[in-house]
Amino acid sequence: MIVADKKPIEEIIDYVKDHQSILVLGCNECVTVCEAGGKKEVGLLASALRMHFLQQGREVNIGERTLERQCDHEYLEEIRTSVDNYEALVSLACGVGVQFTAEKYMNLPVYPGVNTLFMGANEMRGVWSERCQGCGQCLLGHSGGICPVSRCAKRILNGPCGGSTAGKCEISKEIPCGWQLIIDRLKALGRMDDYEKISPIKNWSTERSGGPRKVVREDLKL
Amino acid sequence: MKVKTPSKLEKILASGKMAVTSECGPPRGSDPDVIPHKAEKIRKHVDAINVTDNQTSMTRLCSLAACIRLKLMGVEPVLQMVTRDRNRIAIQSDILGAASFDINNILCLSGDHQSFGDCAQGQNVYDLDSMQLIQTVRHMRDEGKFLGGDPISRPPQMFVGAAENPFADPYEIRVPRLAKKIAAGVEFIQTQCIYNLDKFEDWMSKARDRGLTEQVYILAGVTPMKSAAMARYMKNKVPGMDVPEEVVKRLAGTPKEKQAEEGIKMCIESIQRLKEVKGLSGFHVMAIEWEEMVPEIVERAGLYPRPVVD
Numbered sequence: 001m002i003v004a005d006k007k008p009i010e011e012i013i014d015y016v017k018d019h020q021s022i023l024v025l026g027c028n029e030c031v032t033v034c035e036a037g038g039k040k041e042v043g044l045l046a047s048a049l050r051m052h053f054l055q056q057g058r059e060v061n062i063g064e065r066t067l068e069r070q071c072d073h074e075y076l077e078e079i080r081t082s083v084d085n086y087e088a089l090v091s092l093a094c095g096v097g098v099q100f101t102a103e104k105y106m107n108l109p110v111y112p113g114v115n116t117l118f119m120g121a122n123e124m125r126g127v128w129s130e131r132c133q134g135c136g137q138c139l140l141g142h143s144g145g146i147c148p149v150s151r152c153a154k155r156i157l158n159g160p161c162g163g164s165t166a167g168k169c170e171i172s173k174e175i176p177c178g179w180q181l182i183i184d185r186l187k188a189l190g191r192m193d194d195y196e197k198i199s200p201i202k203n204w205s206t207e208r209s210g211g212p213r214k215v216v217r218e219d220l221k222l
Numbered sequence: 223m224k225v226k227t228p229s230k231l232e233k234i235l236a237s238g239k240m241a242v243t244s245e246c247g248p249p250r251g252s253d254p255d256v257i258p259h260k261a262e263k264i265r266k267h268v269d270a271i272n273v274t275d276n277q278t279s280m281t282r283l284c285s286l287a288a289c290i291r292l293k294l295m296g297v298e299p300v301l302q303m304v305t306r307d308r309n310r311i312a313i314q315s316d317i318l319g320a321a322s323f324d325i326n327n328i329l330c331l332s333g334d335h336q337s338f339g340d341c342a343q344g345q346n347v348y349d350l351d352s353m354q355l356i357q358t359v360r361h362m363r364d365e366g367k368f369l370g371g372d373p374i375s376r377p378p379q380m381f382v383g384a385a386e387n388p389f390a391d392p393y394e395i396r397v398p399r400l401a402k403k404i405a406a407g408v409e410f411i412q413t414q415c416i417y418n419l420d421k422f423e424d425w426m427s428k429a430r431d432r433g434l435t436e437q438v439y440i441l442a443g444v445t446p447m448k449s450a451a452m453a454r455y456m457k458n459k460v461p462g463m464d465v466p467e468e469v470v471k472r473l474a475g476t477p478k479e480k481q482a483e484e485g486i487k488m489c490i491e492s493i494q495r496l497k498e499v500k501g502l503s504g505f506h507v508m509a510i511e512w513e514e515m516v517p518e519i520v521e522r523a524g525l526y527p528r529p530v531v532d
Contacts, residue, residue: 153335154306154346158353158402160395161332162387162414163461170461171335183392195395196402201310201354201369 001030001121002094003128004037004114009048015111016088019060022049023086024113025079025101026066027093034128036114037092039066045092045113061086070097076104083108118150136206136213142199144185151178157199223409223439227363229326229381230298231270233531234504235410235439240497241504242525243300243412243441244516245272246292248283257288260513261297267520268507269528270298270327272412276307279339286316290323300383301325304333309349310358310369317362321378329383329412330355334461353406356384360407382407386440387414388425389464397428404437411438412506415445415456418464419495426499435501442496445508446515447485450474486515486522493523 016022024046032038046062053060063086067075070093083089088109091098095116102110118130133150139157140147149155153171160179163170167180186192204210225236234241244264249256261271271292275285289299301320308316317328332352336344350358358369359382366377384403388396400411416422422442429435447453450473457465469488476484493505505525509515520526 153337154332154351155348156332156351158351158406160390160392161352162385162390163334164391165461166391171337177391180392183395192398196398196405198353198357198402198406201350201357204349 001033001119002096002116003034003118003120003130004031004094004116005034006036006041006045007113007115009045009052012045012090012111012113013049013052016049016090019087019109021061021063021086021088023063023065023079023083023089024049025070025089025091025093026064027070027091027097028066028068029071029093031093031097031114032066034122037094041092042066045090071100073100073104076101134207135202135204136210137203139199139202142194142197144182144189144191144194146178146182146185148178148182148199151176151181153178157202223437226409227326227379227381228324229270229379230531231300231327232381232409234269234529237529237531239529240502240525241270241439241441242268242520242528243270243272243504243506244268244513245274245300245302245506245508246288246513247274247277247511248285248288250280250282252283254291256283257291258295261292261295263513264516265295265297267517267526267528269504270300272300272302272329272506275302275304275331275333276339277334279306279334279336279341281340286320286325289320289325293323293325298327299325300327300329302329302331303355304331305348305350305352305355306333306336306346309347313350313355313358314362314368317359317378317380318374321376321380324379326380327383328359328380329385330359330408331385352384353403356382356403356406356408364407381409383410383412384408385414386411387462388416388422389414389418390462393421396425397432397434400429400434400438401432404434408438410441410503412441413443414462415443415508416492416496417456417469418466419492421464422496423499426501430501439503440501441504441506442493442499442502443506443508444489444492444496444519445510446489446512446519447473447481448512449478449481449485450476452485486519489519490522493519493525497524 024042026038026042042064046064049062069075090111090113091101092113098112119132120128120130123129130150135149148157153169164177169175169177246260273285273288285302289301292299330352336346363378366374453470453473456463473481
């Protein structure tokens, strides 16, 4: 899923401080699962904003709504009539949802309520970690199912570098060395011979350096 | 091994004599005299001088410009190049720039992560890794072509090196990793600083068992300790460094004013022991900001005078 983290309330207040009516818009997908921007967080942020404005002696209308998805026209259309009641919108969706909302409602200021971080997994209660950077040319079939692009701090395709120590990355003792994980997997699979195959220079044009990406599936178009 | 480039370092290694290299770190400023001043102290005692490339990710004067200074004063440079800061356009371009000054040695590195340096908020590039940089230089030299396939007019003539750290983890892939670099086209290796001699000898013996020392020249990295504090720092703070407790103890047990002298002595002892290691082709003496000690180390270790080649 896409993992996000709540923005500090001070930053959000700074965005919306001059508005009289604000819609806090949650998303029922990834940000709900990682507890950064679902219905519960919409309620918490709306309360915090109300309290802030009350303390300032201001009456600001704070609306709450959570859509099934903000990255889908169909669901975003559901708020078409109600957005007119608001001067601004704080989206707690990932960066995709924030932008899709902004694109749809051209005259409405839309502010992000979360920092979108990465594509990751829920390791344990309260802990999420990165697994994919969307490089557009998946290498997992060659690397024992562990990704050198997202798990190595240098995205080294022929690792580990000389900084790997006791299974940890040179940048932090808290971060496992991605190449140690790859080697552990290759060993478990009895495929250590694969370690000596050189990964060729990667075509990075399928990742962000190639410009904004798009998937067009003619077979699915209406 | 057959000589393939005009590199003096390659010629010395091919002649079967022990090679000696050292390194100079460029200044954190534009003073043109720093590198020549450091090189002047050691030029008679080494065959080539590496110039580090923004080591530990601290921004410094660039390795290429410093290598050109060495070349202009008649000293053989080894251009260190990390893949952290350059994409494949910049890498190929810098290689050609170096080649235009007949810089004939390159050391292909991935580089320390930028979080260690003064630009921790910067991006890293890693368009290529060190293995792929080795392939790139070999491709440019041997095929005379850019990565994009176009021909290069006057291709670079570079002797291609890389680093190896026999002490990084996991240990079991350290020899396979050397084999991989050889398969990528590396011709000489300069190792991480060696303090754990037993472990290094084991790595070399495993490399010999696979016939790897017949395919690549290995220069053992040595760095004299200035003090017990430095030994402790290297042991605890430098990633991938293996400093056994007895090294720290020996220095700590020496009076403070004698520790530097003891460090030099330990470095010379290491060289003397490592000279006996079969398959070893030379030494890379890294006296960090202590270049003036290199001549003494080289002389006392019996590696002076340096051979003369055409």
